[in-house]
Amino acid sequence: MRNALVGAEVHEVDVATTAVPAETVRRARRAKLKAVPTGIEHGTVTVVVAGTPFEVTTLRHDVVTDGRHAKVRFGRDFAEDAARRDFTINALSLSRDGTVHDTTGGLADLAARRVRFIGDPTTRIREDYLRTLRFFRFHAQYATGPIDVAGLHAAIRERAGLARLSRERLRAELLKLVAAPGAAATVAELSHAGLLLAVTGAVAEPGRLTALAGRSDTHAHDPMLRLAALLVRVREDADNLRERLRLTNAEYARLLDLAALQSRLRSTDGPLDRRAIRRLAVDHGAQPVADAAALLAGCARPALTAGGTAALAALAAGTEAVPSFPLGGADVINAGVPPGAGVGRVLARARGLWLDADCPLDAETIADLLTQSLPARDSH
Template sequence: MNEAARARIAAFLAQPALARLLAALNGGGEATRVVGGAVRNLLLGEAASDIDLATTALPQETIRRGRAAGFKAVPTGIDHGTVTLVAGGTSFEVTTLRQDVETDGRRARVVFGRDFAADATRRDFTINALGLDPEGAVHDYCGGLADLAARRVRFIGDAASRIREDYLRILRFFRFHARYGAGAPDAEGLAACIAGRGGLPGLSRERVRAEVMKLLIAPGAAATLQAMAGAGLLVPVIGGVPHLSRFAAVARDSGENVYPAFRLAALAVAVREDALRLRERLRLSNEEFDRIERIARAMERLRGRAGLPAIATLRHVAHEAGSDAAAAALVLQTVSAEGKGRGVVQELIGELVLTPAFLPTGKDVIRLGISPGPRVRQALEAARRGWIEAGCPAGADEQMAFVRAAVAAAP
């Protein structure tokens, strides 16, 4: 470990809430360490936001000590030894050392223990099994430090056994590789994932969705999805044929600054039926489905046109599906454009974003003599179409002129 890493660890352990908690949980025959992702990220020089601790203390003793030190105790997973301790808006998950004694591919029955090494070896990947004690020493029982240096995501022990304990680890293997790995996925891990893919249908769709969404925005998502597809593991997850080249182009151009739902649309959507399938297969949230379904509708409207659409066409699509969806659909259908073509796409999106609002409402139509009913909406839509074809003038009087013309032409 270099000096920079030691300095990061020292600063991390000096955080007042963490230092106070470790002081409370250690001593009197008990020992507690920071474990998992926080340690991994510290060593990589990345933010350690979620802080998990492992302790020899039983849950009730953890609660007692935490409360004595001024922490609020929440028994978030007390049957499995987990207590969340909160102070000053910062929360820490503290879990009693444990060992799996029975698994069914989705959940485990555990017994509590006092052996940090045994607790580490029950975890999924070597880079997630590192521990950090209050003195700043890093404990590595599984070769995680070497794998972290090599940017290698490797199962602890026998990969097939780890997967049989929880088949979600197949998706976690690829997600962690996309986030932390380099080069091709670990060969043993990949072979075990392929062999264990029959367990994927038994996973809850919510858990699958969470892993997929995290994978899609990881730095190595494009190459990892290609590896999943080559192994026959991507189609069973998304339920359709992936658009890998389109996804790779989107990932290349947008980096990490993008909505996961947009990345999912880039990978798996061409028509509205794709959005409906993804909602069912991945249990998308209402917000995610709304965004993806609107992008699909916009893509259907733009499909089949030669060259880039006129700004008026794009504005009509935006009226039906939303400006964000119209812009996203345009990007997805022109993502391979180079040079001047890419510049024109950005100009079109810029014009779309600056389109003024169409202010007239149904009340304006009624005031001009149309009786309430379907004809009001029809007249307003006709007025909006005329306004868009005329270049979307912003003035209220100019916009009302289109309403008057639509009312005069109404049957």
């Protein structure tokens, strides 16, 4: 409803009903639709229509909340159901005849592009402490003016509640926040309020996120890259985020690589030319090198020559292929080296010579590099 009114992409349609879950399941099956009790204790049944899932939830009101979970009682009052939600723009509904129902002032807030809690912000946050991060995330996604002061003050007062949330919930919400259109300014607010430190245990660099968000390339909207811009410079930063946000192995590996690349790029003495960029791409991949360079944009190091800049753009875009080392263990054995550890040592020497020679691929040069890498033969 909210997205449709502002012309944004609608990702899902949720349905509210006065029917209790068992009745929802019965009616769905009578209509020969698949019904999955995905959140039955909270009144939610997922009904699959032509392969598309729709969450159908019984009207309800909270009986008990503890900041993480709520015990609910099913009801029949749409206004009461709307009043238990978090923000006014999330409490809008549409009936089958096309009538928009707004009992909390959501339409006015949506028109003004502002995000406000329904009722007392402190009460809403204490019902579910994740609403603190959701407040900033929705502001970054939908608002255009200053952040709501009452909501901000309540979020700061209730910051201790963030420690009660699971790391998985914090990770999911933070990644959505940094990917939002207004992430740069909003994350700066989150950081200045001390809330980002409470979530991540790290001192953030909002300026790096601002610089990355200002780039025109679509890769700059990648949430993990934005998280790295905000919080990752060295390996210890990646280690910290893995623990605080329970990152997946793939996410952690990517942040580690970005940290290593930033350290490597910052340690370069002279400007990076085409050969240096190609070498980095062979070691780390073209896109990670481009990502790390983007994270360090505006820093004194690394500096790129014109040729290095052109090579980086071509490799990242795929218009120039990343060179692939053409030798393998069989080549070394065929050259007379017995199987064993010596094969690896020869390959390592050959690869170093190949990189120094700017990754040639012609057979004659490759054969010469292999010969240079072979162990010296005893003339006696």
